[in-house]
Structures are given as C-alpha cells and as structure tokens.
Amino acid sequence: MFLRSGKSTDGWALIGFGVFACIFSAIGLSGGFGLAPGGRAGTLIFxxxxxxIAAIIAGVLSLNRDGRRPEN
Incomplete structure (x- = not known):
C-alpha cells in the first residue's frame, strides 16, 4: 500500500524511529519523567x-540507496 514500484519505506521508518528516540531521550534527560528512572527506561533514556542519530543516518543512507536503484 505504501510502496512505490521498486522502492521501500524502510528509510523513512528508520528516520522516524531515530527522531522519536532523540525526542524521548531529550525529554527524559531534561527531567520530563521525574527523577532519572533505573532499569530499562533509564537505559533507553541514556x-x-x-x-x-545512528537510526537517522541509516535511514538517510537507505533512502539514498533506493534513490540510485534503477526503476523496474
């Protein structure tokens, strides 16, 4: 449904996840969730x-690779 002929949406999904992870971490580090939680939530925040950033870079590289792929 969301795919174009010969292209994928993996790059956009990685970019979206990267932006979400950065925003979640920034809110957590600024104290938006109270004191720094321990366990898994603390690990995700840090x-x-x-x-x-790594997910955004991988998404941009994926979009670039899809852009150079010849159309079928």
Whole structure:
C-alpha cells in the first residue's frame, strides 16, 4: 500500500524511529519523567540520542540507496 514500484519505506521508518528516540531521550534527560528512572527506561533514556542519530543516518543512507536503484 505504501510502496512505490521498486522502492521501500524502510528509510523513512528508520528516520522516524531515530527522531522519536532523540525526542524521548531529550525529554527524559531534561527531567520530563521525574527523577532519572533505573532499569530499562533509564537505559533507553541514556542511549536514546546515540541510537537515534545512528537510526537517522541509516535511514538517510537507505533512502539514498533506493534513490540510485534503477526503476523496474
């Protein structure tokens, strides 16, 4: 439904996840969720920005690769 002929939406999904991870982490680091939580939530907050940046870069590279792929 969302696919164009010969193209995928993986790049856009990675970019969306990266933006979400960065925003979630920024809110958590600024104290939006109260004191810094421990456990999995704390790990996600501290690793959100590097993980988000990596996902955004991977998404842009995926879009670039799809852009150079010849049409069928």
């Amino acid at each position: 690793l959100g920005i590097p993980l988000g």
